[in-house]
Every structure is written in structure tokens, then in C-alpha cells.
Amino acid sequence: MGFPGTWMTESESVVYRVVPKCACSTIGQIMYYSDHGTFFDGDIHDAETGLHKWAHEHSQPKITANVRDHRSYAFTCVRNPYTRILSSFFDKICGIQRNGKRYRGNLVPLLVQKYGIEVGEPETNFEFDQIRSFRRFLLFARDTIRWRRPMEPDIHWSAMSGHISTFIVNGGRYDRIFWTEQFNDGMQKVLDAIDTPHEIRLDRIPRFNESEGHGPKRAHPVEDYFDDLSMHLVYEIYKKDFNLFRYDFQNPANKMPTGEIDLDEVHAKLGE
Structure with missing residues (x-):
């Protein structure tokens, strides 16, 4: 099955498992900028070059080799269901x-x-x-x-745990899963853990919401x-999304997580 929905910088500085509706446009643009010093002109989902994507056949061997050997820091991002x-x-x-x-x-x-x-x-x-x-x-x-x-x-509406599990089941391991609700904090921890050709200043990065308007x-x-x-x-x-990613099912008004994500628990429960 491979690693559907997986993106990787051309420099192989970082690997990201896309979860739709979870800041993926902004994350993709940050990855693109970290390699090239400029943002992709358009929707990053349309980029055919400048970023390795599982959807591109020529990228698949590179992504597979990297993820199976865990050569690069791997992460994803989740959102309140x-x-x-x-x-x-x-x-x-x-x-x-x-x-x-x-x-x-x-x-x-x-x-x-x-x-x-x-x-x-x-x-x-x-x-x-x-x-x-x-x-x-x-x-x-x-x-x-x-x-x-x-x-x-x-x-776009299938469970986040389903997207995230394919990466684990096929041999990948996440170093971090963070919340869109605390995006800058989570993304900064990813950036702190990797070396990129171009420096990223999160306070200067716009939000790329391609569906807005x-x-x-x-x-x-x-x-x-x-x-x-x-x-x-x-x-x-x-149910799995609420439990694994620590969101409050009882109160739809509370979009914030209620506890820390346990990566070992995520890998154990989604790797079965």
C-alpha cells in the first residue's frame, strides 16, 4: 500500500502525513519554503515539483526508503472532530x-x-x-x-485516525503529532527538531486557507x-479521534485538547 498522503521536502529534512482539513495547506507551504526560500505560487496541493508527494510516482521510492529507515523527522497535525x-x-x-x-x-x-x-x-x-x-x-x-x-x-470527512494509521501500518513512525488549535507551538517544535536549507520564522508565515471565501x-x-x-x-x-488526540466529546463548544497526545498509544492502537 505504501504511504498515501505523505509529503517530504526535496532535501529530506522532514516527512509529513497530510490529514485533510488540518492546516495542510499552511504546512505544505512551510515545507516548500524551507527548501526553496519562497512559497509555491498557488495551492500547494497543485504543486507538481518542489515537494515529494506520494501521489507522484517518481517520489514514491524516495519516500518509501526514507520512512522505512526513519531517516527524517516525521509528523502530522490533527483537529477537533x-x-x-x-x-x-x-x-x-x-x-x-x-x-x-x-x-x-x-x-x-x-x-x-x-x-x-x-x-x-x-x-x-x-x-x-x-x-x-x-x-x-x-x-x-x-x-x-x-x-x-x-x-x-x-x-475530508473520514476519520483522522484512518489517515494517520496508514503511515504506521506500513512501517512509519511519527516523532510528533500536534493540534491545529495550538499550531504555532506544535509547528515550532517540529522546526526546532530539523535542519532546513532556509530558516522559517513562524510569526511571518501567512495562513494558507485555500477554501476560505x-x-x-x-x-x-x-x-x-x-x-x-x-x-x-x-x-x-x-470515537478514536476524540480518545487518541484528547478532544472533548462532551462539549462541542470546547475546541481545545484536554490532555497530551501519547505517541506510544497512537502507534500501538493504530498499528494493529
């Missing part, structure tokens, strides 16, 4: 994508027809009942993850979107 699934909904379901179209072509019409979801339109300033539609989207996300219907689960703004506090049933569905989908 409540805010992550909300972000996926507003970006991928309600938003207009970089190509000017809806995400995955017929996905939104399918959701409208089968789940009664509304997403709004740019022409009407995306006016719709966000809470009702989001809760219906949660049913769809649960159906894709639990029963793989009406489609396979999408990478392409869809509706969240109109309510996070906790308003989750009633008892919604919380139950979220826990059913993301």
Missing part, C-alpha cells in the same frame, strides 16, 4: 471549488435528492438553514463511513450545530 466536520461541510458541500464548480460533480445534487440537504447559492448569498442541513449531512457522512453507501467515504460563512457558534443525536453520530464516526 467537531470543527473539522463542520469545516468539511461548509467547504466541500456548500462551497464552490477552485475550478468554479461544486465538489465532486454530482455529489451535491445527490445530497439534495437523498438527504434533503440545502446548500444555498452564491447569487443569494448562500442563504439556507445551516443547522438543519448540516445535521442531515452528518447522516450522509455516517452512512459513507459505516456502510460505504451511497458512496465511499471522502478523505468560496462558500457561506458559519452563522452560528459550533455548539449550535450539534444536538444530542448529532453528538452521538459524531462520536460514532470519530
Whole structure:
């Protein structure tokens, strides 16, 4: 299976396992800058050169050799499951994508027809009942993850533990997993542990949120979107994420972690 979703600097200073909706655009740009002294002009996900990616066939042998021998510092980044699934909904379901179209072509019409979801339109300033539609989207996300219907689960709302486990199962080991909610602190510890051709000053790095401005703004506090049933569905989908990465399932309003991540526990439970 190899190491899907893995990026590595060309200098092999660091290895990163991408987790969608967890600051991956900013992290990718930091990695690119650390090698080249400049940011990639565009969405880093579109970069064909300047960064080794598992999706590029020529990069696969280099990534495999590096990760299997643990030659470089390896890390990933996680996010509160409540805010992550909300972000996926507003970006991928309600938003207009970089190509000017809806995400995955017929996905939104399918959701409208089968789940009664509304997403709004740019022409009407995306006016719709966000809470009702989001809760219906949660049913769809649960159906894709639990029963793989009406489609396979999408990478943007499948569990973080699933993404992170592929790296471990295939022979990799993480040196650090940090939270987007404490991004500068976590990313600085990664940078302190590696040598890069170009120095990174985190206080001068912009946030690269490629999905921003392409869809509706969240109109309510996070906790308003989750009633008892919604919380139950979220826990059913993301139980491992809450437990391993120390997020507060009981309180959707608390986006901050409640304890330290135990790397040995992560490797033991996700390496089975």
C-alpha cells in the first residue's frame, strides 16, 4: 500500500502525513519554503515539483526508503472532530471549488435528492438553514463511513485516525503529532527538531486557507450545530479521534485538547 498522503521536502529534512482539513495547506507551504526560500505560487496541493508527494510516482521510492529507515523527522497535525466536520461541510458541500464548480460533480445534487440537504447559492448569498442541513449531512457522512453507501467515504470527512494509521501500518513512525488549535507551538517544535536549507520564522508565515471565501460563512457558534443525536453520530464516526488526540466529546463548544497526545498509544492502537 505504501504511504498515501505523505509529503517530504526535496532535501529530506522532514516527512509529513497530510490529514485533510488540518492546516495542510499552511504546512505544505512551510515545507516548500524551507527548501526553496519562497512559497509555491498557488495551492500547494497543485504543486507538481518542489515537494515529494506520494501521489507522484517518481517520489514514491524516495519516500518509501526514507520512512522505512526513519531517516527524517516525521509528523502530522490533527483537529477537533467537531470543527473539522463542520469545516468539511461548509467547504466541500456548500462551497464552490477552485475550478468554479461544486465538489465532486454530482455529489451535491445527490445530497439534495437523498438527504434533503440545502446548500444555498452564491447569487443569494448562500442563504439556507445551516443547522438543519448540516445535521442531515452528518447522516450522509455516517452512512459513507459505516456502510460505504451511497458512496465511499471522502478523505475530508473520514476519520483522522484512518489517515494517520496508514503511515504506521506500513512501517512509519511519527516523532510528533500536534493540534491545529495550538499550531504555532506544535509547528515550532517540529522546526526546532530539523535542519532546513532556509530558516522559517513562524510569526511571518501567512495562513494558507485555500477554501476560505468560496462558500457561506458559519452563522452560528459550533455548539449550535450539534444536538444530542448529532453528538452521538459524531462520536460514532470519530470515537478514536476524540480518545487518541484528547478532544472533548462532551462539549462541542470546547475546541481545545484536554490532555497530551501519547505517541506510544497512537502507534500501538493504530498499528494493529
